[in-house]
Amino acid sequence: MRRSFAGAIKYFAVIFMSVVVFTGTYAAAQISGSMENDPLPLWNNTAVKERIIEFVADVTDPTGPMYVPEEKRIAAFDLDGTLFCEKPLYLQVLIAAEGLYDLAEKDPTLRDEYPYNGAWKRDMDFISDSKNFLEMNLTAFAGMTQEEYQKYVRDFLSLGHPRFGVPYDELFYTPMEELLLFLEENDFQIYLVSGSPQEFIRSFSEELLGVEPQMVIGDAISIKFEIRDGQVVFVREHDYVKPETLKDGKPINIRLKTGRSAILSFGNSNDDIQMLEASGAGGLPSLSLTLYHDDGEREYAYDKGADKILAMAQERGWVVVSMKNDFKEVFRQEE
């Protein structure tokens, strides 16, 4: 049986249009359905929220043109400033400063040595200078087993934040926690991708965010294999594993560790630009989002270190999430 060429075109055009119409209706139904059973009640009903819900509906709709099978449904979230308050300073740095202070307290000969000296004086200019971050982290905990380090971190998390008073572990943004949950319910694999050390993140990620340790991609301090009291332990060295999980190191480490690319990427600083650029690499649908800290009242207002990502977002159509306008609440409310 043969058809004329024009006939074939008409035939396919009808099928094509039917698919388009059907898909459109289906997707709209999905979204409106989702809005009735609001999956993100801690977000205000803005265009941003709608775009997130729409993207999730699209990539999970097996009949739609943007469908992404579960195994490729990867989401990558930065930590500091994206899921968690990063002011007055990155938590990992405050903890490293505390570790150095403790060591200098026990051994006075260290008090004049770099990098103990800045920590011992609790010199905030020193502590908040990014040139010192790596050395502080390496020096403070070298020789500890991973378990000992993680206990140190957990103890620190129960201390109070200088402005908000509540313990540090209550300073995760609740709308972001809700988003993680929404993505998980839609069979996304959620990776935390951060310039903070991964064993630092792993010390709380499972308990506080429901993210298992193998889903954490962070900076890695080198470890060595040792046998202590007949047991194998992994001991922190004074060195780190390259590449660093910053800038292009973020999508590179996602690719090295998962063999895949994220389709949804969420950051907040210039260090996250390449992660957002690589969203959907390999021809997959993508959503790139950046959190804008514009809420001095409920959190902090700043764009230092975020100027370039905000400009890129304009240029590329990435989603700018405004803490002030899009978050119904920022932190967990007192009951």
Place this chain on the structure above:
Amino acid sequence: MRRSFAGAIKYFAVIFMSVVVFTGTYAAAQISGSMENDPLPLWNNTAVKERIIEFVADVTDPTGPMYVPEEKRIAAFDLDGTLFCEKPLYLQVLIAAEGLYDLAEKDPTLRDEYPYNGAWKRDMDFISDSKNFLEMNLTAFAGMTQEEYQKYVRDFLSLGHPRFGVPYDELFYTPMEELLLFLEENDFQIYLVSGSPQEFIRSFSEELLGVEPQMVIGDAISIKFEIRDGQVVFVREHDYVKPETLKDGKPINIRLKTGRSAILSFGNSNDDIQMLEASGAGGLPSLSLTLYHDDGEREYAYDKGADKILAMAQERGWVVVSMKNDFKEVFRQEE
């Protein structure tokens, strides 16, 4: 209400013994049940098979003393010589030699240069010298995107093995494939942990072994973030990411990438010793196994490169799996 001290001891002793008896009966029932519905029909009914089934029954029995929750049920398998025939030479090396040969064919000026020279002459002494492996792998595919490299690997896999005639991708050991499946059904997370490059393994692991790319921990060639034709791609560099996934680098990379340790580890060479030693690190139950190539008829008989792990197995009570005695078949049988 107070009890006498002796009374309390008797009371607890009765409870303790009841638990022991109940657990023993339960575990035995589990195992015999398993043996009736034999989960490993491609394995002969030997003590080795029994020990594997018993371990799985023990760690999955929520009422037993060896129970390990699902999220910690991690199994680590070496690839070459453990899941796959590694003779006459590691597949990754044969492929790198082929890649170098192709380049020298196109550009005659390369033919005298290291490491092209050995590959161009198809000099097996050169190609099989482990000192050349890394340089061959780095040089053969630098500048390719990961996708281009993976296509090259898949094309190679359809070539015939010099002794067995069948394509390389049919030389996985079927009893081992069966074991992976058995562990997966019992909610183990299976990692492939290999000194071969991880993108090499990922090019076939999902299709042929059902192992997704994020479960592959291998040697990593450095990649760079590049934009080609407006798309983000990851391009192979002439460098690699440390530490290598060999010897202590195996459990170190498992720990760095998963934040955990395996409870079941399966290797076959001296490079796997530390991985087997680290099985169960942190106080978990463990099973360590090594595959002994003692079947010259159906595969190859050799203990070169395995002498130390076989001695350690004796000393530590690790399970030595004899290909000759424990495998009912080695490769897929012709239907």
